[in-house]
Amino acid sequence: MITFVLITIALALLFDFYNGMNDAANSIATIVSTRVLTPKLAVAWAAFFNFVAAFFFGVHVANTIGKGIVRFDIVTPSLIFAAVLGAILWSAAMTHLGFPISISHSLIGGLIGAAISRMGDTSALVMTGIIKVSVFIVVAPLLGLFVGSLMILASTWIVRLRPPSKVDRWFRVLQLFSAAAYSLGHGTNDAQKTMGIIAILLFSAGMLGPEFYVPFWVIITCHLFISMGTLIGGWKVIHTLGVRITKLRPIDGFCAETASALTLFGTAAAGIPASTTHTITGAIIGVGSVKRFSAVRWGVAGHIITAWIFTIPCSAAMGWLAYKITLHFYHP
Numbered sequence: 001m002i003t004f005v006l007i008t009i010a011l012a013l014l015f016d017f018y019n020g021m022n023d024a025a026n027s028i029a030t031i032v033s034t035r036v037l038t039p040k041l042a043v044a045w046a047a048f049f050n051f052v053a054a055f056f057f058g059v060h061v062a063n064t065i066g067k068g069i070v071r072f073d074i075v076t077p078s079l080i081f082a083a084v085l086g087a088i089l090w091s092a093a094m095t096h097l098g099f100p101i102s103i104s105h106s107l108i109g110g111l112i113g114a115a116i117s118r119m120g121d122t123s124a125l126v127m128t129g130i131i132k133v134s135v136f137i138v139v140a141p142l143l144g145l146f147v148g149s150l151m152i153l154a155s156t157w158i159v160r161l162r163p164p165s166k167v168d169r170w171f172r173v174l175q176l177f178s179a180a181a182y183s184l185g186h187g188t189n190d191a192q193k194t195m196g197i198i199a200i201l202l203f204s205a206g207m208l209g210p211e212f213y214v215p216f217w218v219i220i221t222c223h224l225f226i227s228m229g230t231l232i233g234g235w236k237v238i239h240t241l242g243v244r245i246t247k248l249r250p251i252d253g254f255c256a257e258t259a260s261a262l263t264l265f266g267t268a269a270a271g272i273p274a275s276t277t278h279t280i281t282g283a284i285i286g287v288g289s290v291k292r293f294s295a296v297r298w299g300v301a302g303h304i305i306t307a308w309i310f311t312i313p314c315s316a317a318m319g320w321l322a323y324k325i326t327l328h329f330y331h332p
Contacts, residue, residue, distance in 0.1 A: 019190050031175055052184065061189055061268055084197060090109070108315075112125060140278040178261065
């Protein structure tokens with residue numbers, strides 16, 4: 001039992017690492033595309049604030065993942081192993097293809113698929129939590145788009161009488177702060193998803209006692225691994241978000257990052273596992289479309305949205321299959 005739990009924790013941390021790799025694009029695509037920082041400095045900046053987020057926010061999202069997707073009583077180490085494996089397979093495939101998918105939804109899909117595989121039906125699912133997550137597949141990018149549009153409209157009006165060269169210098173400095181704020185939001189939202197998985201794994205194995213909680217060592221370890229993933233970076237995804245959707249200036253990058261950070265702080269406080277990818281992509285599209293509708297490459301945006309739609313069902317299918325295979329090697 002202990003050996004299998006340790007293997008599953010290692011797999012969950014690998015997933016956390018991949019999360020950082022895919023979502024490195026979210027944290028630094030705008031600041032790289034505006035040339036405020038070089039790619040190496042940008043990933044170091046984002047990785048630092050991903051880790052620092054461990055000391056600023058609670059574990060509301062981790063509690064939602066741990067208690068709000070599948071029923072406690074049916075969770076076993078083998079189910080968690082299969083859920084994480086399914087999420088990793090889908091996330092790795094999309095990362096290498098350059099699609100900025102929601103890593104959060106890959107994990108949720110893996111949980112759903114493994115739980116259905118174990119029970120043979122949907123009775124193990126907590127539908128209220130799944131509905132809340134599903135709603136925010138639509139709401140998160142729309143919030144990012146709306147707030148990003150407001151930010152760019154307000155910012156351009158405030159600096160309308162200033163020379164463009166001076167505005168550019170101002171926002172190059174401000175973008176350092178907006179990128180830091182976004183990385184804090186990313187760290188507190190996405191690292192918590194792996195925390196929730198590891199905590200429910202430990203609870204199902206009887207290693208947490210009678211009460212569900214997230215141990216401090218789990219919090220620190222998950223933030224460390226997501227930071228390392230960000231430091232390595234997913235360069236194909238960075239290119240998709242930072243270059244292919246729309247051309248960004250420092251003022252655009254500042255507005256997109258700030259809008260995303262505000263949205264993520266709100267969803268994290270509410271315990272909603274919103275997608276950082278969806279949020280920043282919506283904000284970039286909002287900022288780009290305000291300049292002119294044709295500034296956004298809608299074909300690229302359409303491909304990204306298609307990947308979003310398929311993420312939960314595809315990772316659920318992989319989680320379902322992974323559980324069946326896992327039972328041949330380990331029984332709960």
